[in-house]
Amino acid sequence: MAHWYKFALYYLWIAPHALLVVVPVLMFVRRLHKSFPVFFVYTLYETLGFLLRFAAYTAGHGPGAGLYRYVFIVAAAGSTALRFGIIQEIFNNVFRDYPRLERLATTSMRWLTGLLVLAAILTTFYSSGTLPDNLLVGVRLLERSVTIIQAGLLLFLFLFSRMFGLSWRSYTFGIALGFAIFASTEIASWTLGLTALTEHSRYLLDLLPTGSYHVSVLVWLGYLLGGGEKPGGGPTYTIPEIDQWSGELGRPR
Amino acid sequence: MTTTLLFVLVAFVLLLSFAYLATRRTKDLPDVDQALTAIRALDIEAFRNLVDPEEEAFLRARLPVPEFKKIKRERARAAFAYVRALSSVSLQFARFGDAARRSPDPVIAASGKQIADSAIYLRLRTLDAGAQLMLSALFPSLDPHRLRALLQQYDQATYLLLKHNVLTRAHSRAA
Numbered sequence: 001m002a003h004w005y006k007f008a009l010y011y012l013w014i015a016p017h018a019l020l021v022v023v024p025v026l027m028f029v030r031r032l033h034k035s036f037p038v039f040f041v042y043t044l045y046e047t048l049g050f051l052l053r054f055a056a057y058t059a060g061h062g063p064g065a066g067l068y069r070y071v072f073i074v075a076a077a078g079s080t081a082l083r084f085g086i087i088q089e090i091f092n093n094v095f096r097d098y099p100r101l102e103r104l105a106t107t108s109m110r111w112l113t114g115l116l117v118l119a120a121i122l123t124t125f126y127s128s129g130t131l132p133d134n135l136l137v138g139v140r141l142l143e144r145s146v147t148i149i150q151a152g153l154l155l156f157l158f159l160f161s162r163m164f165g166l167s168w169r170s171y172t173f174g175i176a177l178g179f180a181i182f183a184s185t186e187i188a189s190w191t192l193g194l195t196a197l198t199e200h201s202r203y204l205l206d207l208l209p210t211g212s213y214h215v216s217v218l219v220w221l222g223y224l225l226g227g228g229e230k231p232g233g234g235p236t237y238t239i240p241e242i243d244q245w246s247g248e249l250g251r252p253r
Numbered sequence: 254m255t256t257t258l259l260f261v262l263v264a265f266v267l268l269l270s271f272a273y274l275a276t277r278r279t280k281d282l283p284d285v286d287q288a289l290t291a292i293r294a295l296d297i298e299a300f301r302n303l304v305d306p307e308e309e310a311f312l313r314a315r316l317p318v319p320e321f322k323k324i325k326r327e328r329a330r331a332a333f334a335y336v337r338a339l340s341s342v343s344l345q346f347a348r349f350g351d352a353a354r355r356s357p358d359p360v361i362a363a364s365g366k367q368i369a370d371s372a373i374y375l376r377l378r379t380l381d382a383g384a385q386l387m388l389s390a391l392f393p394s395l396d397p398h399r400l401r402a403l404l405q406q407y408d409q410a411t412y413l414l415l416k417h418n419v420l421t422r423a424h425s426r427a428a
Contacts, residue, residue, distance in 0.1 A: 097354070097366065101373050126256055144260070151267050158274045164373050165347030173278065180271040188264035195257050 005203060012210035016217040017050040023217070026224045032171060035093065038085035039175055045082060049075035073139055080146050083179065087153050093172045094161050105160055109153065116152045120145030137194065144190035151183035174223025178216035185212035292342055297407065300335040303328050304400040322393040329390035332400075336386060339407060340379035346372030346410050353417065358424060364417045371410040378403040 024043045027033045033040040053075060056068040091109070095102035124141050154176055161168065168176070189209045197205060302308060309328075313321055350372055353365025382403045389395060 098370065098373060100370070101377075104377070123256070123260075148263075155267065155270060158271070162274070162277075164376055165344045165351060165369075166373075167348070167351050168278075173275075177271065177275055181268065184264050184268040184271060186264075187267070188261045191257055191260035191264070 008207055009203075009210075012207055012214055014054075016210065016214040017047055019214075019217045019221060020050075021047055023220050023224060026221075030224070032224075036086075036089055036171070036175065038082060038089045042079070042082040042086060045078060049079065069135070073135075076139070076143065080143070083150055086175065086179065087150060087157070090154075090157060090172055090176050094157060094166060094168060098164075098166070101164060101166075108160065109156060112152065112156050113149065116149040120148050123148075140190050140193050144187060144194075147183050147186045147190065151180065151187060154180045154183065170223055174220055177223075178219040181219065182209075182212050182216040185209065292411070295335065295338055295342065297404075300332065300339075301404060303332040303335065304404075306399060325393040326390050329386045329393075333383060333386045333390070336379050336382045336403075339403070340376060340383070342407075343372045343375040343379055343410065346414065347376065349414070350417075361417070361421060361424060364413070364420055368410065368413045368417055371406065371413050375403070375406045375410050378406045 020043055024033070024040055024047075027036065027040050027043070049071075052071050053068065056071045059067075091105070095105055124145055157176065158180075185208055189205065189212075192205050192208075309325070312324060316324065347369050350365045350367070350369030354362050354369055356362045356365060382400050385400070
């Protein structure tokens with residue numbers, strides 16, 4: 001293992017989690033843990049999961065060892081469940097003030113989820129993977145399917161709200177964008193992980209999910225540090241010529 | 254290998270889409286000039302005539318069937334262009350209302366919420382009307398489409414915008 005690679009691997013594994021510790025602290029200080037309780041729990045859970053994985057890794061159980069694998073799988077399962085909760089949280093934040101639109105969005109999202117689940121099941125059947133480790137293949141296929149569903153739901157949320165001219169609060173947008181970046185690269189990462197790669201390529205591929213997670217954490221931090229709406233800073237627009245139409249617009253029909 | 258390539262491509266397209274949406278976010282602010290131009294360009298009376306069921310019944314009674322079908326298709330296509338313009342106006346209204354909703358002044362904020370609500374409903378109505386008009390163009394012998402609700406929604410949205418403008422000016426004067 002080249003020196004630079006070892007450095008990059010450890011850096012990309014440790015740095016995002018070290019930075020992630022700051023996220024719940026900032027959320028607590030800004031009272032955002034009340035608006036985004038699931039995301040708040042997720043950041044704490046991810047930090048704890050990292051500590052457990054790191055402990056299993058450094059205690060002599062490398063990535064291929066039994067304990068590390070089980071810790072990894074259990075942590076990934078909890079993390080996946082929490083991510084669904086966060087998507088629901090983003091949905092609630094975006095449509096909270098528009099109950100009429102919320103009903104339509106809920107129905108559309110249910111249909112979309114059904115379609116994405118179907119697509120995920122079909123693609124799982126058509127891609128069995130070429131790794132000798134069946135458990136790892138199963139986990140990767142499952143993770144990829146779930147990530148496809150999550151990325152699809154996030155894209156739907158972005159497009160649907162844009163279609164109706166709804167602007168997102170900065171924090172909500174930042175959280176969603178961070179997850180969207182991570183989910184997109186995860187799809188590629190899980191897929192490539194199922195193929196028979198050379199050892200060199202596999203080493204490089206290991207940097208992709210941790211690298212994209214690093215970007216996501218930076219996005220969350222960026223929006224938390226500088227993205228909030230200033231209290232009382234809302235715009236007040238006037239349309240200068242609208243009074244000229246008052247006769248036309250005010251006419252009852 | 255094809256499946257692998259497909260998934261990697263999907264991942265790449267998703268990443269690009271999210272990056273595009275993130276960069277568009279700051280550019281999607283309410284464009285008052287664009288809304289004004291769109292509203293000015295709308296001849297709402299002409300649109301009312303185009304979708305008037307009575308006028309359609311009159312044409313149906315007077316014209317031979319092939320002629321009526323041809324004219325109905327043309328009318329549906331013209332009305333569809335109006336609906337698209339209305340849809341664009343509703344989006345501008347929604348953005349305007351959504352921005353005003355965050356005003357520190359509770360009266361202005363409440364008015365902004367009303368505008369955004371009304372504009373969203375108008376947009377829903379335009380989507381519904383667009384589908385109806387496309388059906389009309391495809392099957393001219395179907396019953397006339399009733400778009401009264403869409404027109405009423407447009408009137409309500411523009412009325413709320415007018416009211417909002419009066420409110421904003423009164424508040425600026427008071428300040």
